[in-house]
Amino acid sequence: MYQILPYAYEQARKLGVKIRPSNKKHKKIDVYDKDDNFIASIGDSRYGDYATYIKKHGLSYANERRRLYRIRHSGEDKKKGTPGYFSWFILW
Numbered sequence: 001m002y003q004i005l006p007y008a009y010e011q012a013r014k015l016g017v018k019i020r021p022s023n024k025k026h027k028k029i030d031v032y033d034k035d036d037n038f039i040a041s042i043g044d045s046r047y048g049d050y051a052t053y054i055k056k057h058g059l060s061y062a063n064e065r066r067r068l069y070r071i072r073h074s075g076e077d078k079k080k081g082t083p084g085y086f087s088w089f090i091l092w
Contacts, residue, residue, distance in 0.1 A: 002043070011090045017031050022045075
């Protein structure tokens, strides 16, 4: 099971949403609005994210992984409220 790190909680707070560990297979986090209504499941638990890379490999490695993630996902729709939006701003 994925352990949500303080970085993700802080990013979620900035967006005005709540996050909890996901019960869905291969998902990291479930995102909820301020009224506890489910919005989306984000992140694949089989892969790293910015905070886990910092913890395991250090800041410079994590920054490089973030750069590559953002290149890879730059063409995707990041409309507010979509899983891509929340992954971009909470996990990366």
